[in-house]
Amino acid sequence: MINIGLLEKVFSKQEQTQKQVQKSIEGYFKMLNAYSPSFTTYEGGIYEMELTRAAIDRYATFCSKLKPEIQGSAYKSLEKVLQFKPNPWMNTSQFIYRIATILKVNTTAFIVPLYAEDYETITGFYPLLPQRTEVIQVNGEPWLRYYFQNGQKAAIEYSRAGVLTRYQYKNDFFGDGNGALSPTMNLLNIQKQGIVEGIKQSATLRFMARLSQILNPEDMKKERESFSKENLSADNQSGVLLFDTKYADVKQIDSKPFIVDAEQMKIIQNYVFNYFGTNEDILQNKYDENKWNAYYEGEIEPFALQLSLVLTNMLYTQKELAFDNAVIFTANRLQYASNTTKLQVSSQLFDRGILTTNQVMDIWNMAHVENGDKRYIRREYAEISTINNTKGVENIAADQGQGIQEPPAADTTNTAKED
Structure with a gap:
């Protein structure tokens, strides 16, 4: 607010x-x-x-x-x-x-x-x-x-x-x-409530007993409390459940937590x-x-x-x-790429002068280095217009390590003589 x-x-x-x-x-x-x-x-x-x-x-x-x-x-x-x-x-x-x-x-x-x-x-x-x-x-x-x-x-x-x-x-x-999401929000809410209530209900009753005689509600309440205190409380450390002939039948209820269907x-x-x-x-x-x-x-x-x-x-x-x-x-979407992809992109784009050293450092989430903004190309690469010009290729090779340099103009005189 x-x-x-x-x-x-x-x-x-x-x-x-x-x-x-x-x-x-x-x-x-x-x-x-x-x-x-x-x-x-x-x-x-x-x-x-x-x-x-x-x-x-x-x-x-x-x-x-x-x-x-x-x-x-x-x-x-x-x-x-x-x-x-x-x-x-x-x-x-x-x-x-x-x-x-x-x-x-x-x-x-x-x-x-x-x-x-x-x-x-x-x-x-x-x-x-x-x-x-x-x-x-x-x-x-x-x-x-x-x-x-x-x-x-x-x-x-x-x-x-x-x-x-x-x-x-x-x-x-x-x-x-x-508003279009409201029905789904209601389903989520009902689903959570169903899980909570189901677990509560399934964990409430553990034993069921039938009295051999008819008692009024007040006496039944006292008998239930007495049975629970003697057998189900923390005081009973023996693990043995005992009851007299006043109980005609005692059964343990298999308590299973309620879980919403996984597909649902x-x-x-x-x-x-x-x-x-x-x-x-x-x-x-x-x-x-x-x-x-x-x-x-x-x-x-x-x-x-x-x-x-x-x-x-x-x-x-x-x-x-x-x-x-x-x-x-x-x-930088490459931060989420695998190391194999990072290595391939780094090597392929760096030696072609597309990425600088610092840009490669960014891909690997590393700190920048001094003079890391220069661009480099592989020695065997040359501009197409200088392919027939031996001198131009040598000049480009000599300039490696200094960043991409402007290639010399093609020698049209020599080219004309060769033609």
Whole structure:
């Protein structure tokens, strides 16, 4: 829950703007469909179930390993901020994890920019978790108005805010929620209750005895307590059960714990796995490189792409976008590969000048080395245009160990004479 102090800090540069918004609200922003342009946080407890929380946590944890980078010269100084501390209250891993978690739970996640004194220069980003969000119209433009659990509210221009969505169909601005998962959530709840109650019931009765005479309820209660105390309590250390002729029959009940059918449990689990695009191997960290690559491409990469686009559009103007400025999120997918694959990729791409020494070190999760940004090629490689030029090949061979050098121009005079 966002408290009043944090809310004031996040929206501190907009205090005067907030007052103007209250005077200029023209009602809800008109949408193309009949749905009210508002969003309410899902209260169905999707994050409170063990299996669904595990699926969300695995997803958010993998997403939190993404590395933000600034492409282009505009806002280049913000790159280190994004890579270490996007706002004063959380580091990059926490920032991305929170966004990914909110997006999975609510199917809509909001990001607001933090501004310098000029209210134009962005200095960071903060993920919001409002209880309710409305799209209002102010001077003909859409604004987002946030309502928080402590009763506070704030507003920001839609063009300045960041909005990530999943399952966006009926609403023009927000995701459609996780209502489709409600039947599965009910099944999970009933399943857990059934297991607990079944175990309780199966462990309640251990012996059954029939009295040889008719007694009133009060006397039967005394006899039951007396039988249990003499034979079933911790005081009976002999392990021998004794009873007199007043008991006509005493039988031991074979107590078996109740367990839900394994196939039924598997079906319910698969409902969750299908909905969250995951599997048991991902949740239990038993995946190999092929399963990880499939999970990355199906779940992590779409998130990285959407987050990149959202932050890019928040940061840059149309003119800056035209010069290829962007925020991108990258992942070293080879960290999850087998050592055999790592070795093959490292050797094949390094000696062709595609990877530097430090990039190879990244693959093996090792520290960078001095002068590790140079590129090298094998001695027997040469540019095609110099194949018939002995001098050109010798020059390339002589330059090995100094990085890739610009090959000398082909000697067209000698080539013409040979022709």
